[in-house]
Amino acid sequence: MSDTDPVPAPERKRGSGVKMVYDLLRDEILDLKLAPGSMIDEVQLAERFKMSRTPIREALVRLAGEGLVETLPNRSTIVSNIDFLNLNPFFDALVLMYRATTRLAAQKRQPQDLAIIRGFHEDYAEAVKTRDTLAMIATNAAFHAAIAEAGRNPYFTNLFRRLLDDGRRILSLYYKSYEDEFPQRFVEEHAEIIAAIEARDSDRADRLSRIHAEQIVSQIVRLFSRKDPFDMTL
């Protein structure tokens, strides 16, 4: 009999490999399963996903473009570091994007936008009720991302998405200690923000989102000052 079986069947469509490893690495980086600074081995990934190094490399190039990974020329590529000791740039940008996107949403929103936003609002409320911390982080991000989409400014939505990614990474450090003192208040604030967007009151949307953002920031700061994050060396 012939030893050329009909090819072991790669069982995987043509452009899907890159996306798979990209998504996986992205998740592992944002959840800090891959520690900042740790090396990424191309051949190891190639074996793990049973593909050649080419799609692996493409995924790494894309991650490097988003700043999640750093490519040292002719040497290994490593997971990017976050400066956990100086989060001010992150906070500044986060607050400003909260404001800008919410303000724009109040101006540009369409009826269908509100339905989507309300959906995530309810998801978040549900997460708070069940005290599911990871779901809270995810649905809160989705809620604000939806607001940003309603603002229809790609420059802002792109930066905001990156900020929410980094926020997820930062909160991963602490998600065990993320207590439920504030989340209930956040639910109410979200409702107020929705009302302002629906009323097309951009000034009120701006004011509310600013207060909201600053409370989130101060909550993070409080978490960071309260106790050390796990035992990770910075």
Added chain:
Amino acid sequence: MSDTDPVPAPERKRGSGVKMVYDLLRDEILDLKLAPGSMIDEVQLAERFKMSRTPIREALVRLAGEGLVETLPNRSTIVSNIDFLNLNPFFDALVLMYRATTRLAAQKRQPQDLAIIRGFHEDYAEAVKTRDTLAMIATNAAFHAAIAEAGRNPYFTNLFRRLLDDGRRILSLYYKSYEDEFPQRFVEEHAEIIAAIEARDSDRADRLSRIHAEQIVSQIVRLFSRKDPFDMTL
């Protein structure tokens, strides 16, 4: 004699190929030498640069990450379109980043930052004096990018760099008709902004940069309403 000459010498260092074609394509896209929507042929580029398709592809992936090209799965990659008919998102983001970066620069600047900023300020003044439009665009961008660097917020500097890129692309449409009514005034405004940054007066820096940004925007709007850009089909 042997026909294996000591290899025609690729005469090109190891990681440099990607950067070469990346830089070239980026320039050609931003200067509209490559029309939005036009196809990019990998093999053609490979022949032109005398290298294999691999580094070409990596450059394209990076450009796609910055939104300058669009990769259609299993089909060609094309130069991204700019929505020239609705520049409002661009203007909104541009004005906000002018303000945010200048404000931060007034807070965070170090002595050496001012020297760099003044250098580009003089370059811009020189470009205005010699009426070199392309140099004006470039040095003005460099001036504000330097201010953004002094603000030391990577989120803002990255977005701002992208905005300045798109601005270069937009102005390429018109650079012939970019008259010299305002540039002289811009020189003076730049000087005022520098003074505010030096005095660490962030409120004044904010106010001045806002006025400055809005004048630039209105100048662009005026250009667009005055006459049609070349004969390019949108």
Added chain:
DNA sequence: TGCATATTACTTGTCGACAAGAAAAATATA
């Protein structure tokens, strides 16, 4: 032993080739 140099082992960047998929062309069918 301690430092400089050469050798080795390993990783990355590049290459040419091939196969999957899509567009274009050619052929068949009503």
Added chain:
DNA sequence: TATATTTTTCTTGTCGACAAGTAATATGCA
């Protein structure tokens, strides 16, 4: 003639292999 189907042509995505470059190890030397 117009539409549907097949064939061909071309481009892209993936692969395995190799060369350039770096880090680690071994060797030479004071």
